[in-house]
Amino acid sequence: MDSADIRARWLKFFETNNSLKLPHTVVPSASLIADDPNLLLVNAGMVPFKPYFLGEAKPPYKRATSVQKCVRTLDIDEVGKTTRHASFFQMCGNFSFGDYFKEGAIALAWELLTKSVSSGGYGFSEDKLWVTVYQDDDEAANIWEKQIGVPKNRIQRRGMADNFWSMGVPGPCGPCSEIYFDRGSDYGKEGGPIVDEDRYLEIWNLVFMQNIRGEGGDKNSFPIIGELPAKNIDTGLGLERTAALLQGVENIYEIDTTKMILDKASELTKTKYGKDEKTDVSLRVIADHTRTAMMLIGDGVTPGNEGRGYVLRRMMRRTIRNMRLLGSQDLVIAELIKSSIKAMGPQYPELVTGGERILSVAQSEEDSFNQTLKSGTSIFDIAADQSKSTKSKSLSADTAFKLHDTYGFPFDLTLEMAREQGLEVDESGFKKLMNEQRDRAKADAKAKKSGHTDLTQYRAIVDKFGSTKFLGYENIKAESKITGVLVDGKAAAEVSAGSEIEVMLDRTPFYAEGGGQLADNGVIKLANGAVVKVEDVQTPVPGLFVHRGSVVSGVVKNGESASAEIDLQRRLAISRAHTATHMVHKAFREALGETATQAGSENAPGRFRFDFPSTSAVPTSVLNDVESRVNELLIADLQVDAQVMSQDAAKALGATALFGEKYGDQVRVVSVGDWAKELCGGTHVSRSGELGLIKLLSESSIGAGVRRVEALVGHDAYKFLAREHVLLNSLTEIIKGVRVEELPQRISDLIEKMRSMEKEISAINTAKAVTAAGDLLKKSKSTGNASVIIEQLGNGISGEDMRTIALDLKGKLKTGIVVLATINDAKPLLVAVVSAEAIKLGVKAGELIKLGSTILGGGGGGKDDFAQGGGSNADAITKAFAEIAKHIQGKLN
Incomplete structure (x- = not known):
């Protein structure tokens, strides 16, 4: 049974096809980019449902099922060394929010595992399955024995460390029941999971979320302080581990989706899996990391030096390095990524449609790493x-x-x-x-997200007062009530003027930073006359708007009535920038294709930036075309609308969804006429004509395979063009008798003339130096059997001219070693040439330059016969010469 079939059977079983008549809502896998300030990437199947379990949000369904993409990064260094560790995996889960509990979860799990393949199940033999329960969970043990019929000797009890689940922090927790498959005596000792977890392989964990955990303790012991008002179910079955069992292979590296990539690596490196452990480790690293990298890029992550980008870059570079260890010096990432897309495409079709973009980002990173x-x-x-x-x-x-x-x-x-x-x-x-x-x-x-505040402070406010109601689409002002006040991360009853403060309201017109749009600024005026200046708004926990700023006057008291009002001009300027971003995004996709999908943005007052995948710079002609296109549509004064609809309806409408963004069942679609349609929660203008003008300022690289366009909109764009006009007039004044349209050519001619003069000056300096080289021959010293010249020339000689002089000198020496230095722009430059005869005696130009450049505070290198380098400390030339001479003497004497 291939992996795609395992996934499909899981979803079908829980959606419609179980005997308990408990249909579940199928929830698509969330992006690997976690919508959680405490998580870098989604690392467990329950992560997208975490707000429901914590009570931060009301679940839109009683029962749900998913196959969630997950990446765990803690064990990256262990990947490949064993066959158990993997950075990417898929977690099949079924979830109940205050609906069915232990009986339902246990019955559903047993039915799917043991139902015949022909009937839509996985076909596991009942007598091969063992279960574990928490040591005090008599209820679960009785269900397994009395209702399911599992023999008592195959039900084992374990302690808190193994069979009691929590998030590691105060909150929901509860006992677990795990299902194991007995692989047989070839894999270890008899006696069940408590004896040997290599022979008895865990495939499914059922978490019965019924308790509340308190502070303190460790995984073996922590305080249980009560019962949850509503009991929940969270289960997880590892798809890859299940695939290994159903496909009859030894481990997760031999299942269909991983082996396909591993085989491609073997083919490219002409190595064989199973030949020796060192080769096997490298092949496993390549297979795992290639697939993980492909999935991360597919979800919008790009290689970088921080956060998720760093995880991706590290995995890609480990992949490339291991390919090199196996003997491949070629560019390999494209072939590996293609095999990954082929392996995972049947489960995630978006990988196939986005294949060109994924390949582009991956190949660009490989090129970058080669330089690294x-x-x-x-x-x-x-x-x-x-x-x-x-x-x-x-x-x-x-x-x-x-x-x-x-x-x-x-x-x-x-x-x-x-x-x-x-x-x-x-x-x-x-x-x-x-x-x-x-x-x-x-x-x-x-x-950034929580202002150093413990998130439990925010959650307590949500638990007591519910989510903040956002009124900002329709209103710039709202009458509200203060639901919480924090100072330095701690709750405060009242705060006086001059203090930094965080204010929570039950209703707000303030837009919280998100989706690339900066937060609103403004004021909160209390009924008692106190005033808070709001400078930032964040949502550290879902549904709670935190207004950050300072108390300007009066005393802010928790629970007071207040009037919240945004800075309208700032909001309008940001809204123009956000709408402009949508239009530029659409225009780039028209010009460059669907791969130019937004990979990041920032919408600020009067300006915006837009990031998108591309392996090369965008031609100026394309930038001009994009700018022209969007400005024509400003003149057309298109209607800008926002509608809330289902995800399916949005897709049918052709709305664009952004990589890495998380969307609910109901989405907001912003349309600029019938032209640009995009899922977006930001604020926008009413008509495109309100933007006035869009001016693209620059296009540049911000990392491997990612380009950034920066632009101005509205009055800021006008002011920029006005300044440009003044500058242009100033240039025509300086360069007399030239029309504006002739300026580029005239300036180019002047620069070329200047370069020509610089070359003439350089040639004169070189000629003088070559003439003086004859005098340098007289300064050569005999060291051993060689003639050595170590001298500093006059300042301003180019590296190429230094090479010419050094080679000229070497040609006049039979066994010659020449080291020359000069100073260019206050920085020292070194050149060394060594004759073939001197090389045989052990002197190498590259070693001389590395030694000298290090002393000069820089670097360099080259071949045995010629090398060059330099540094930043010109005062150290004498010391560098002394060490070089000492090195030569040591080799020749």
């Missing part, structure tokens, strides 16, 4: 030479971290290269630096 390998290797070589020269046997943690963090050099590659040089790496120091960076990143992310 070159620059990183050069830096590593310099650091390794320094360690050896100081008799150190270890590479510092700072060097390893710099290679990893600044240049994207994989740490395990640094380890391997160090071992080849006979060096160790300060791994503990490196891990400490990584942890410090990770802690800073987590703190920054948390501060």
Whole structure:
């Protein structure tokens, strides 16, 4: 049974085809980009339903089922070393929100697992299945034995660490019941899961969410402080693990969707899986990471140096590196990604339709990493030479971290290269630096969303007063009541003037930052006369608008009535920018194709930026066409409408959904005439003519495979063009007798003339230097059997001219070594040439330049016969020459 069939059977069974007549709402997999400030990526099947379990939102259905895409990053370094770890997996789940409980969950699980394949089940043999329950859960044990008929000896009880679930923080929790499959005596000892979990493989976990957990404790013991008012069910069956059992293979790396990628890696590297452990580890890493990378890119993640982008970049670079370890020096990522799309496409058709974009992003990252390998290797070589020269046997943690963090050099590659040089790496120091960076990143992310406030403070407000009602689409002002006041993350009854404050209201016209749109500013005026200036609005927990600012006057008291009013001019300017973004997005898709889908944006007063996937710069002609197209549609003064409808209706309408965004069953579609239609929760103008003017300012790269367009709209665009006009007039005044349209050519001619003059000056300087080179021959010194020239030339000589002079000198020496220096723009430049005879004696130009450049505070390298480099400290030339001379003497004497 292939993976696509396993997935389809799961959804069909819970949607319509179970004997208990408990139809579930099929919920599509959420994006891997988690809608949760505490999560980088969705890491469990229940994550999209978390607000319902926590009581932060009311579930729109009593029963639900899904097959959720998940990525776990904690075990990335362990992937491949065993056949158990994987970074991407799919979790099949069925969920009950205050509806059926233990009896229903247990009966449904047993029915699907044991029902025959011909009847739509998985066909597991009943006598191969074992179950575990929590040690005190007599209810679950009795259901398994009395109602399902599982023999008592195949029902085992386990403690809190194994069979009691919680989120690790105060909140919902409850006992679990796990279902295991006995793989037989070839896989281990008899005695059930409590004896051997390699032989008895867990396939399904049923969580009975019935309790409330308190503070403290660990996974073996934590306080249970009460019962939930409504009992819930959360279950999870690992699709890949189930596939391994149903396909009769040894592990998850041999199932259909993974093996297809692994086989492609074997083909490209001409290696065979199962030949030796080292090769197998690399092939498993490649198979796992390629699939995960493909799924992440498919959901809109792009490689970067932070957050999700860093996870993606790390996985892609580990993939490429392992391909190189297996002997492939070619560009390989495209073929691997294609095999991943072929493997997963039957389950996720959007991977096929978005294949061109996914390939584009992946290939661009591979090109970037090839450059990283070159620059990183050069830096590593310099650091390794320094360690050896100081008799150190270890590479510092700072060097390893710099290679990893600044240049994207994989740490395990640094380890391997160090071992080849006979060096160790300060791994503990490196891990400490990584942890410090990770802690800073987590703190920054948390501060952005929650302002350093414990989220339980916000949840308590939602629990007591419900969600904030947003009135901002229709109103700029609203009469409200204060439902919460926080200062420095702590609840406050009243706050005086001059204090920073967070205010929660039951109703608000303020738009909270989201979807690329910046938050509204404005004021909150209390009935007692106090005034709060609002400078930011966030939603740290779903449904709660947190107004951040300062108390301007009076005393703010919790529970007071208040009037909230936004800054109308700022809102209008932001709304113009947001509508302009939609129009530019549509125009780019018309010009470049569907792959130019928005991958990020920011809508601020009078300006906006728009990110989209592209492996190369957008031609100026295309930018001009896009700008012309959108401005023509401003003149057409199209109606801008917003309608709320189902996702299916939005798709039928042709509305565009953005990568990485999470949408509910009901979505808001913003339409600019019949032209641009997009799912969006932001604020917009009423007609396109209100935008006035759109001016694209720039187009540039912001990372591998991602381009950014920055633009102005409305009065800001007009002011920019007015300044440009003044500048143009100033240039025509400076360059007399030239019409405006002739300026580009005239300025180009002047620049070309200047460059020609610079070349003439350089040629004169070089001629002088070559003439003086004859005098340098007289300064050559005999060291061993070689003639050595180490001299500093006059300032301002180019690197190419330095090479000419050095080669000229070497040609006049039989066994010659020439090292020359100059200063250009206050920075030292080094060149070294070594004759074939001197190379045989052990002197190499590349080693001379690495040594000298390091002392000069820079880097460089080259071949044995020619190398060049430089640095930033011109005062160190004398010291560099001394060390180079010492090195040469050591080789020749």
